Amino acid sequence: MSLANRSLVTIDDLSNGEIEALFSLADEMAELINDQSKVCQGKIMASLFFEPSTRTRLSFETAMHRLGGHVISAVDIGATSLAKGESIADMARVVGSYADIIVIRHPWEGAARVVADYAGIPVINAGDGGHEHPTQTLCDLYTIKKERQTIKGLKIALWGDLKYGRTVHSLAYVLARFGATILFHPASGLGMPEHVLRKLTTEYKGELKRYEALDQVAKGGLFPIDAIYITPSIPHQLAMMPDISIQVELKTGVDALYVTRLQEERHTPAVERQGVKKDYPVVDKKLLKEKEFKRTLVMHPLPRVDELAYELDADPRSMYFKQAARGVPVRMALIALLLGAKEVTIPKEDDSFVQKVDYPIYRRDSGVRCPNPLCVSNQETEVRYINPEFKIVSLKPLTLRCIYCEHELQPQYIASSDWHQGMLENKKYHSADSWLVRRIKPGNLIIFDTKNEAETRGFKPSSYVR
Amino acid sequence: MSLANRSLVTIDDLSNGEIEALFSLADEMAELINDQSKVCQGKIMASLFFEPSTRTRLSFETAMHRLGGHVISAVDIGATSLAKGESIADMARVVGSYADIIVIRHPWEGAARVVADYAGIPVINAGDGGHEHPTQTLCDLYTIKKERQTIKGLKIALWGDLKYGRTVHSLAYVLARFGATILFHPASGLGMPEHVLRKLTTEYKGELKRYEALDQVAKGGLFPIDAIYITPSIPHQLAMMPDISIQVELKTGVDALYVTRLQEERHTPAVERQGVKKDYPVVDKKLLKEKEFKRTLVMHPLPRVDELAYELDADPRSMYFKQAARGVPVRMALIALLLGAKEVTIPKEDDSFVQKVDYPIYRRDSGVRCPNPLCVSNQETEVRYINPEFKIVSLKPLTLRCIYCEHELQPQYIASSDWHQGMLENKKYHSADSWLVRRIKPGNLIIFDTKNEAETRGFKPSSYVR
Amino acid sequence: MSLANRSLVTIDDLSNGEIEALFSLADEMAELINDQSKVCQGKIMASLFFEPSTRTRLSFETAMHRLGGHVISAVDIGATSLAKGESIADMARVVGSYADIIVIRHPWEGAARVVADYAGIPVINAGDGGHEHPTQTLCDLYTIKKERQTIKGLKIALWGDLKYGRTVHSLAYVLARFGATILFHPASGLGMPEHVLRKLTTEYKGELKRYEALDQVAKGGLFPIDAIYITPSIPHQLAMMPDISIQVELKTGVDALYVTRLQEERHTPAVERQGVKKDYPVVDKKLLKEKEFKRTLVMHPLPRVDELAYELDADPRSMYFKQAARGVPVRMALIALLLGAKEVTIPKEDDSFVQKVDYPIYRRDSGVRCPNPLCVSNQETEVRYINPEFKIVSLKPLTLRCIYCEHELQPQYIASSDWHQGMLENKKYHSADSWLVRRIKPGNLIIFDTKNEAETRGFKPSSYVR
Numbered sequence A, B, C: 001m002s003l004a005n006r007s008l009v010t011i012d013d014l015s016n017g018e019i020e021a022l023f024s025l026a027d028e029m030a031e032l033i034n035d036q037s038k039v040c041q042g043k044i045m046a047s048l049f050f051e052p053s054t055r056t057r058l059s060f061e062t063a064m065h066r067l068g069g070h071v072i073s074a075v076d077i078g079a080t081s082l083a084k085g086e087s088i089a090d091m092a093r094v095v096g097s098y099a100d101i102i103v104i105r106h107p108w109e110g111a112a113r114v115v116a117d118y119a120g121i122p123v124i125n126a127g128d129g130g131h132e133h134p135t136q137t138l139c140d141l142y143t144i145k146k147e148r149q150t151i152k153g154l155k156i157a158l159w160g161d162l163k164y165g166r167t168v169h170s171l172a173y174v175l176a177r178f179g180a181t182i183l184f185h186p187a188s189g190l191g192m193p194e195h196v197l198r199k200l201t202t203e204y205k206g207e208l209k210r211y212e213a214l215d216q217v218a219k220g221g222l223f224p225i226d227a228i229y230i231t232p233s234i235p236h237q238l239a240m241m242p243d244i245s246i247q248v249e250l251k252t253g254v255d256a257l258y259v260t261r262l263q264e265e266r267h268t269p270a271v272e273r274q275g276v277k278k279d280y281p282v283v284d285k286k287l288l289k290e291k292e293f294k295r296t297l298v299m300h301p302l303p304r305v306d307e308l309a310y311e312l313d314a315d316p317r318s319m320y321f322k323q324a325a326r327g328v329p330v331r332m333a334l335i336a337l338l339l340g341a342k343e344v345t346i347p348k349e350d351d352s353f354v355q356k357v358d359y360p361i362y363r364r365d366s367g368v369r370c371p372n373p374l375c376v377s378n379q380e381t382e383v384r385y386i387n388p389e390f391k392i393v394s395l396k397p398l399t400l401r402c403i404y405c406e407h408e409l410q411p412q413y414i415a416s417s418d419w420h421q422g423m424l425e426n427k428k429y430h431s432a433d434s435w436l437v438r439r440i441k442p443g444n445l446i447i448f449d450t451k452n453e454a455e456t457r458g459f460k461p462s463s464y465v466r
Helices: A017-031 A055-066 A078-084 A088-096 A111-120 A134-148 A167-177 A194-203 A234-238 A243-251 A271-272 A320-337 A451-457 B016-030 B055-066 B078-083 B089-098 B111-119 B136-146 B165-179 B195-202 B243-252 B269-273 B322-340 B451-454 C016-031 C053-067 C080-086 C088-096 C111-117 C134-148 C166-177 C195-201 C236-240 C243-250 C268-275 C320-338 C451-456
Strands: A042-051 A070-075 A101-106 A122-128 A154-161 A183-188 A205-208 A229-231 A256-259 A295-297 A390-395 A400-404 A414-415 A428-431 A444-446 B044-049 B069-076 B101-108 B123-128 B155-160 B183-186 B207-210 B227-232 B256-261 B297-299 B390-395 B399-403 B414-417 B428-431 B443-447 C044-049 C070-075 C101-106 C124-129 C153-161 C181-186 C205-211 C229-230 C258-259 C298-299 C389-395 C398-402 C413-414 C426-432 C445-448
Touching: A017 A320, A042 A055, A042 A088, A042 C153, A055 A070, A055 A101, A055 A134, A055 A320, A055 C044, A055 C070, A055 C088, A070 B055, A070 C070, A070 C229, A088 A101, A088 A111, A088 B055, A088 B227, A101 A111, A111 A122, A111 C243, A122 A134, A122 A320, A122 B089, A134 A256, A134 A295, A134 C166, A154 A167, A167 A183, A167 A194, A194 A205, A243 B256, A271 B055, A320 B055, A320 C088, A414 A451, A428 A451, A444 C111, A451 C181, B016 B136, B016 B322, B044 B055, B044 C053, B055 B069, B055 B101, B055 B123, B055 B136, B069 B183, B069 B322, B069 C053, B069 C070, B078 B451, B089 B101, B089 C053, B089 C320, B101 B111, B111 B123, B123 B136, B136 B256, B136 B297, B136 B322, B136 C389, B155 B165, B165 B183, B165 B195, B165 B227, B183 C166, B195 B207, B195 B390, B195 B399, B195 C298, B297 B322, B297 B414, B390 C070, B414 B451, B443 B451, C044 C053, C044 C088, C053 C070, C053 C101, C053 C124, C053 C134, C053 C320, C080 C451, C088 C111, C101 C111, C111 C124, C124 C134, C124 C320, C134 C258, C134 C298, C134 C320, C153 C166, C166 C195, C195 C205, C298 C320, C389 C445, C413 C451, C445 C451
Parallel strands: A042 A070, A042 A101, A101 A122, A154 A183, A154 A256, A256 A295, B044 B069, B044 B101, B101 B123, B155 B183, B155 B256, B256 B297, C044 C070, C044 C101, C101 C124, C153 C181, C153 C258, C258 C298
Antiparallel strands: A183 A229, A205 A229, A390 A400, A414 A428, A414 A444, B183 B227, B207 B227, B390 B399, B414 B428, B414 B443, C181 C229, C205 C229, C389 C398, C413 C426, C413 C445
16 A cells, blocks of 8 residues: 655644554564665755754654655745744745655744645644644654553553654654554643643543642652543553543553653743743653563653753663664654555554544634634734635533644634524524534534634624623 | 856846746746756755845745756845954855855845856845846836736836835836837836936837926826836827827826835935825725726735835736736746756847947046945945946936946046156146046046046146136 | 784874874875775764864765765764763763764864763774864874975974964874974964973973064064974974074974964953964965075964965965865874774884973862863863873973863962871971972872862862961
8 A cells, every 4th residue: 555645743633553563564674774775866955944953853864865765955944934924834835846746844833734735745743732643642652662562551651741842742742543542741840731622522432630740649659640631542441531440550661751841932921930940850760660660661752951861871771772773664654654655564453442533624714713822823924825724623511622732722713604584683603512502504604713703703692602 | 048157237237138038938937837846956046135034035046946946045144254254255156156046135235246247146226225127127017018918109107216226227228229118107216216217218209298396297187207218219299399299198098007115225314204104195996096007017026114005006007916917937037048958049139218328337446436335336345355336328417327326427527647758747637527538448447536636636727727 | 013903093093104104195195095995894983073074074974985984974963962961971882882983073172082982883083172273283293294305304293273273283292202392372262272382392302492472573574473382303402492593493494383263262252352364474476586595485273364374375385275185094094003903113203303202191080170260170061080191291390281172271289198107286287399399209199270169179278388
């Protein structure tokens, strides 16, 4: 099967079977890494980094060179094109007419999707703000798979800055899809964003249990967690979910501890003032002496700062340098597949942990905007051509998910474009939580953020407006 | 015929026939773009960008990779070498001893000529301040040629920031050379520099008609222009040039509308204060509904900001993304020719629109300096070795054109190095507008900017000094 | 013989014989520079520049391309990784798992050694702060050798900023090793660092004569020098060293004048205030008319500023552009050797000017730190894992040389880890200049910077503490 001409913007752009096939190809690449120099001969990869990065960019460029391809590279271009006021759609079209594949890192969330929409060639997201970093996730998952043979049934702890760390967002989704249980151990004030936790509950078949206080679970000896995503793949008694059984189960050990650094570059001054830095959790020899970490893989997407002690570097459980090294064959496999230079046989998919949903799309111009100030759809240079677009992921409460950055919003007012007999006195708007939301055909639904917006467009409040 | 070892600093470095031959080679390159990987095998292109640029640089680097060559690249190096106080001549010599061809972009006007003078290898100007950008012009001309088959007799409008936009300078020259009529529609206060307009009248056979007010021509329905360059190739009645006939002729339609963005990065604070930004002319669907734009090619060197509406992107008249894409085969052809990797047959030249002039050169050290503060010859690191040099393009009034940036100046005083019988009392200087300017042999001419300079060098005022 | 998998951190990492063999290979490379494209095919060089550089980086990248290899490049990455707080050891490990060879330039002295320690692949130092720049030295030495056939017995003057100029440090060592006499002509206040001068006296067999005043030697007509390193290879009467004979000898001419620019980027504000800039010595036509410069090679590592006049560029004695050009074949030879792509026959070594010393190592954690604030071992991100380590280069006075940056220190207090019978009252520390320093076995030696440090660790002053 060919994956040619597809893009990888979020980890969900690859099915479970495709990921498994990609891993097999990565195994082949790793085995004969110096024998791949004909695979992408004559092909050109554009490496566009609007945010500083050495590691990820060099990993991609190494991969392309090992495949025999060429690289054109634009680093730290924030200042450059933005200064001239260019949109990323224009840049995507132009670079898309030069190169054969684009790798993009950008501080705006959803930027990679826009590039993929306009480039006309395959696009790989190398990190878009705090949104996703799917190739890092592929390296992470590949490492767990190589060390544990399977993902299903594993217990994996995500540790540190879960709010701004994009790698943990992509990773949480894919772990859920492959049937792992996920323990969330955030630094104080840096828990998983609500929209990520909600997406876990809407897209996958496991259950999410939240704890009110970070130290609630700690009493049983386990490190503190603020939430747990329990996969249906683990034994029945845990799925029954009395807190006791969770703790019993967890005492059998954590399979991987995925540590992340404080993403200071994405913090607002307000976060800084909270002093998150001083009580950021540290993983060191002492912690790893606990019996639940006896066979734990210690992982980190790197770069690390102080959250992961150097004394662990020689520990056989430490996987972080292996993760980095494996980035090359994994990215080689990905590039070769998207360029159509390699084909794969997709194994029978195991989608038993995925909840298939076809959400209706809302793209009407009714003033509803994504609430995320870092979303690509809110940027001055991009509003010229991007129309906001949302998935309607819930009706009660009415919830929209931005298709670019996946942040969610719950707008307050609705109307129908089909007001009876076209009589102006019937042009009314209603509360989003009235029963009418289910009566209006999705194709007719109009959504407003504010009363003012509704009234500006000629609607009057109905009796269903609180 | 071989173009090996030549440089492209200004568009006039290539003859009309050479440009036509280059376009034929670009056609070949475009047709089999993936089959060119042996053409420049083992050759190294140095890509030196002292000003930010993504598009142009990546286009050149793509071209070199498609030809099978290597690229060494230095981006945003302003800070680097300048900080160490190095001259561009030294840099040119050193990089010239590493690479096989140099592509240079620099904020100083005339910088590419200095690099070409010292590198010892072919040099391509990828933009030198507000001076020229000849490869962009090749892409522009190639696009017009592909869409209209010829340039001769076309009517082409240049639109926007004609003062600081280097691409329109190179383009105006080449359009005149190929027999096009040019309409100048500048944003307010951003008309073509005087030296560009004057060069049009001195080097080409057409006539330049200026309008006093921007809206003068507008009355006839046409968009406002401040000047028109009328090629001798268009019908007699227009060449007769009563204003009426121009308008009649133009109503038959404009062949191309070449839009440019506001070159804010080159504006002085004074320009900023004039508020040029707010009434910058915009090209949008509404404008293009006018009947003179019915078959108009809409062109733009990109990046665009607000002067060209996104709503035009799907319009079949829009050429700007094609222009960008064609940059690769055009630059492939150019690189292959200058490296001697390809040869071409030059068609019989049609130089009927070019006025051949061999201007005398003035290079005596008499204190005359180029008036352009951005000229390479005025920079602190470069004055150590650059002696100002000028073409004497007119004697009445005495006019010098800087050979680096092509800005012109009209110095006030002259003298002869051959004062009669070597007697000091005969060592006199005169007004530049006296009849003596024609009596002094060019080889003996001494030119001064100021009385003071003349007197410092031991000359006394003659009776021909006002 | 293979040099595969070795690193070049300081010039002393290559023996005299290896350098001669490398030069022979460079000759081969220079002769058929376009025929080497199979030598390193498929290999990847990582070019990591934490300090701005165009020349050196492009020279290395050109070399790798000429050898048929690939380049991944990270330029001006200071901001990038440092901002994220990453250590260079982590970066070295990660990039070492991507590439086949690393070229590193870094502002911290000793940084290249750390990279070499952690990368797991060959590492080339392309300049580490004010410490060394061994590949520049290879180019310099190669140029002298090609022009003079030998180094032995030559008289070479080092000129300018000898304090901050790293190229002159590496060069001084290698000149001494090959039997040259070295004249030091620093700009005022910018003499060779003490630790470099001392290393010349401890590692090589010549003698160092210092002058109290810069103009002392000048009286005899020679340009002023502040020190001279006299190789045993020159005639007996000079080695006898009465000042008269030095001057007589030097009047026979200087073989090379190695000019350096003011290294402003490494100067402290204090140095700036001394106004070193205004009386910086200049090499120009006038100076070179002196008879001792009649056959002198004029050398400069470039970039130059004002210390070397442009009027010399056409002078046949000027070597600086040749030095730069020769950087490519020299670096090609070096890369090919370290990658094991080429082997060489090492000629019989002539080590007659080298003093073999195996210094004991001191690496105990007793609070002794390198005094150099720019040493890699003192940086916030690196202290997490680097333990200071020193060579004990002298006992009287006790002198430690940092193994990273080679700065020296003379600590004041010592103790033995073997206090008699383990009785606490015998746990004493002593003055470093007491006779006990020779009595304590090197393996038992403990060294303290301060009394406080000794006492904090439970030692009490002995009667041998001043």
